Amino acid sequence: MRSAVNTGLGPLTLDAQGFRGTTAVRVGEGSRRVLIQGCDLLSDLRASRHTALDTAPGVLNLTIRGCTFTGFRTGVLLNNDPSGVDVRDSTFKQWAERAIWIRSNDDGAASNVDIIGNTIWPPDPSGTVRQPIQVNGTDDKPIVNIRINSNHVRGTAVSHKDPVGRGSADLISLHRCQRFQVVGNVCVASGDVGITVARQSMNGVVARNQCLRNASAGISIGSAESQYTSDVLVKDNECLDNGRADVSNSTPERARVGINIYHGSNVTVVNNRCGNTGNGKTQLYGVTIIASSGVAMEGNTLTENARSTVYRAAR
Known part of the structure; x- marks a missing residue:
């Protein structure tokens, strides 16, 4: 054209x-x-x-x-x-x-x-990336004004590092984005995180998503590789039964969590539900806060996690 x-x-x-x-x-x-x-x-x-x-x-x-x-x-x-x-x-x-x-x-x-109302089925294992929705800005050219809403995204329930099954990585991933919305999505059975917002992303909302049975965190704001992720509202999400410990999953225990905040700044976590619904108790923590500042929490339901409601670490 x-x-x-x-x-x-x-x-x-x-x-x-x-x-x-x-x-x-x-x-x-x-x-x-x-x-x-x-x-x-x-x-x-x-x-x-x-x-x-x-x-x-x-x-x-x-x-x-x-x-x-x-x-x-x-x-x-x-x-x-x-x-x-x-x-x-x-x-x-x-x-x-x-x-x-x-x-x-x-x-x-x-x-x-x-990016609204789409249905994304699991990837073919022949790929090397295997991420359903991936947004990659750069530090000098961030992606600005993006809405990722009401999508249904499904993984394979196999770790993305599995040498045979080769499952999906993060189902929705935003790096270096500004003024973003990630709202009302259903993210099920990722081989890593359900929704990730990281690597210098700022000024956004992650709300009303269902992140279920993902191998690592349901939602991750920031990451170990991020310099910062700032000014994010995380509200009214359901993060249930996330975190797996299988032979191919190298996820650290502190990342088997409903909501993970790592190198975050000014992150508000309000009215989310994080826990386990079944007997497996795969999700160890409701929220983890690592090397972050200005994290405010209010009105969250963090019950039925296998270890504790909140895990905190300086690094």
């Missing part, structure tokens, strides 16, 4: 099996007001290594709605500097690296992005 303006694509089926290029559909440079709706994009992971759809520089007001992406290494790649993008009510199956990937590069960073 070269410099498309006021253009629609779909409904249609695009079979990219046997295609040897890098991208099946590229929204061309300078495109404006493009609607891609009701499209089925198909490929074969065993025969190709390409992305279903990506963006050239200068894309403005792109909507992807009601589409299905099957058999690609990456489903949707928001590359360069797209602004005003809405990926909504779409389904991603048999992907290998990422279902949705938003990243900064030398040409800029995405802004004003909505």
Whole structure:
């Protein structure tokens, strides 16, 4: 799609099996007001290594709605500097690296992005990354104004470090983002964390999510690799039955938790429910606070955790 303006694509089926290029559909440079709706994009992971759809520089007001992406290494790649993008009510199956990937590069960073109401099935084990929704800004080009809301994301219930099963990593991951919302998502059976917001992300809300049966934390604000993650409201989430201790899972015990705060600053944790519902008692702590400052907690229900409600450590 070269410099498309006021253009629609779909409904249609695009079979990219046997295609040897890098991208099946590229929204061309300078495109404006493009609607891609009701499209089925198909490929074969065993025969190709390409992305279903990506963006050239200068894309403005792109909507992807009601589409299905099957058999690609990456489903949707928001590359360069797209602004005003809405990926909504779409389904991603048999992907290998990422279902949705938003990243900064030398040409800029995405802004004003909505990822809403999508269904993402577990990854194919052939990938090396295996993250369903991954957002990667940079320190000088952060991703600004992003909403990741009401998505249903499922892993394989196998550790991402398992040498055989090769499960998913974090189901929703934001690095170096500003003014973000992660609201109303269901994140189940990750091989690592359910939702991670880390690495210099700031000014956001993580609310009303259900993070269930993930291998590590249900929600992690910050990480060991983060310099800081600041000014985040964590509210009204359910983080239940997270944390596993299997032979392939190297998660430290303090990370088997409902909500993990690591190198966090000015993090408010309000009205969350963190605990175990079954007999397994895999979730050891309700909240962990490590090397963090300005953490406020109020009205949380932290019952039925195997060890204690809160774990604190200086580092």
